[in-house]
Amino acid sequence: MRVVVARIPHCVLLFAALGPLFLLFLGWFRLLVHTRILPDVAELESWKHCPRCGTAIEPLDGGSRVECPECGFWHYASSKPTASGVVLDDDGRILLARRAQEPDKGKWDLPGGFLDEGEDPRDGLRRELLEEASLDVEPLEFFDVVVDRYGDEDDAQWTLNLYWTCRVLGGTPTPADDVDELRWFGRDELPPTSELAFRNNAKVISRWWDEHA
Secondary structure, three states: OOOOOOOOOHHHHHHHHHHHHHHHHHHHHHHHHHHHHHHHOHHHHOOOEOOOOOOEOOOEHHHOEEEOOOOOOEEEOOOEEEEEEEEEOOOOOEEEEEEOOOOOOOOEEOOEEEOOOOOOHHHHHHHHHHHHHOOEEEEEEEEEEEEEEOOOOOOOOEEEEEEEEEEEEEOOOOOOOOEEEEEEEOHHHOOOHHHEOHHHHHHHHHHHHHHOO
16 A cells, blocks of 8 residues: 655745744844834824724824724824913023923923913913913013924924013912922033033024024
């Protein structure tokens, strides 16, 4: 009696041997792609369920938006607006605030903060200076707008930072809220860039001094 054993094509044997390696490579490649994308869509990266009805959702269009298939809720990723002041004294010095909280705890920041929903940026600037520095200020001229991130983490929120020059109407600089210290700085007294919070502060301060040398 003859037993015939069918030959297995070499390509099948090769795929069986390399298949696990291919799947491992595919998983690594997908992880690499997502690692590059997530920092640009940080706002929606953690959204797993609809905030209205609780249905499972996934970011769409490369992570730029979400839409609930159950209730129709939708939301687009966006940079969160802030308002800050280039606050000057009678000698032309700039007021900086040392941050008491992360991100960039201990570094110097132009005073200001996030806007409340529906809040006029100039009103938000006045509110933040009163809360953080106990100062009543008057926004004068719109000076700059800079896109930045609220920290260095991969999921750090993108921010849209608006700046006005300001003069002090009343009050004595007193640190409060999330500020540890307030100090006036002349051009030759500014802290090094490594001691400034976020990247936008260095850009705005540098531009101010360049235009008012």
